[in-house]
Amino acid sequence: MQKKSSATIYDVANRVGVSLATVSRVVNGNSNVRESTKRKVLDAIEELGYHPNAVARGLASKKTTTIGVVMPDVTDMYYSELARGIDDVANMYHYDVLLTNTDEDPVRETMAVNNLASKQVDGIIFMGNELDREVLNTIAGADAPVVLAGSIDAEGQLPSVNIDYVKAVEEAVDTMVKNKHKRIALVTGPMTHAINKLHRLVGYQTALEKADIVFDDKLLFVAHQDYAAGLQIAEKILAAEADGVIAYDDEVALGIMNYMREHGKRIPEDFEIITSNDTKFTIVTRPELTSIGQPKYDIGAVAMRMLTKLMNNEIIDDTQVKLPHTLERRGTTIN
Structure with a gap:
């Protein structure tokens, strides 16, 4: 039998000789339908090529899935x-x-x-x-x-x-401190964002305090979330005489790394970089980027x-x- 291209619930009900409510109960998995009737409705649905609309199902079930x-x-x-x-x-x-x-x-x-x-x-x-x-x-x-x-x-x-963004940034800074760095820059998004002001910045300051390093706001930078922004902010980081950076985004970190290398910095001997998102960008570069690993x-x-x-x-x-x-x-x- 040829299937209708736009079969409706009315077509299914007419084919079986049942009410619209019965078809709806079958479509929505309601157990309050006799097995023989359910089988006939399902057969009609298959023969006619009826595809229940999610919104229509939602009217009966209160859900749209x-x-x-x-x-x-x-x-x-x-x-x-x-x-x-x-x-x-x-x-x-x-x-x-x-x-x-x-x-x-x-x-x-x-x-x-x-x-x-x-x-x-x-x-x-x-x-x-x-x-x-x-x-x-x-x-x-x-x-x-x-x-x-x-x-x-x-x-x-x-x-x-x-x-735990606080702990993650704290551990990243701890790593650079152990590697004898004292002018560690932090690059984040806008400080109006809670994730930056209340988490990343707090982790950064906590790690510096533990290491008896005085917080210097000249090493705090805000950058847009892309490669070009990394290139732009790197000039300011270099001017601030930073010897390492924690970046909140992998593309930003890439921009910083390439700028530093183009301006004579050896990575990681002269300048260390830790990024935060651990996307595929971190392993296709040379050198590969150290990163906070997020699941x-x-x-x-x-x-x-x-x-x-x-x-x-x-x-x-x-x-x-x-x-x-x-x-x-x-x-x-x-x-």
């Missing part, structure tokens, strides 16, 4: 690895994923959360370095649970999955698993999850 992901930059390797972990676990639990790119623009982030909520997604995962007040208010008004992946809100109110896939996967529990109203013992990090020692540090 769809989650939204707000992503700052789909081309960034760090976020794409997080997204892969999210997508794999979403598929495991039979959720579709709607991905939105925001270029880390608060206006677009607010629009993205609103748009996803209007599509009646069952939950949202938010990635990005900052949540401004408008974004937080929009999230609070969304009729769906939200989990942060690799993101931090200053108050720590939203469920999140991260590493990026796991951050995404654990965030998605937490979201499934929230969507099912399950009790979660810990909504502020910190996964273990490492320090991947490579060619831009002496040891």
Whole structure:
């Protein structure tokens, strides 16, 4: 029998001679249908080529089996690895994923959360370095649970999955101190972002204090998250007579390294570099970049698993999850 190209739930109901409600119960897995009737409905669905619409199913089940992901930059390797972990676990639990790119623009982030909520997604995962007040208010008004992946809100109110950024930066600085460096620069994103001011900077200052090194704000730099910004900020780092740098982004670290080498600095003998995201960029360069190792896939996967529990109203013992990090020692540090 030839399948209809656009069969509807009405066609299935007419074929079997049952109500729309019965077809809906079968589609949504409701057990309150006789086995013989269920078999007939499923056979009709197969014969007619009926594909239930997720939104239509949602009207009956209160669920769309769809989650939204707000992503700052789909081309960034760090976020794409997080997204892969999210997508794999979403598929495991039979959720579709709607991905939105925001270029880390608060206006677009607010629009993205609103748009996803209007599509009646069952939950949202938010990635990005900052949540401004408008974004937080929009999230609070969304009729769906939200989990942060690799993101931090200053108050720590939203469920999140991260590493301990304070400890990670502290350990990176400790490594350079042990290698006899005393003028260690820190490159972050804007200090208005909680992840930078309340975490990376705190780890940096804690390590300096332990080593009896006086904090010098002339060694604190803010750079955009790309290679060109690394090249630009490197000139200022060189002028500040720094002998090492902790960078918050791999592309930024690459720009700094290439600039230093072009200006006569030997890496790592004269100048050490530790980056933070441990993407593929760190191993395709020469020398390879020492990096804070983040379990990026796991951050995404654990965030998605937490979201499934929230969507099912399950009790979660810990909504502020910190996964273990490492320090991947490579060619831009002496040891």
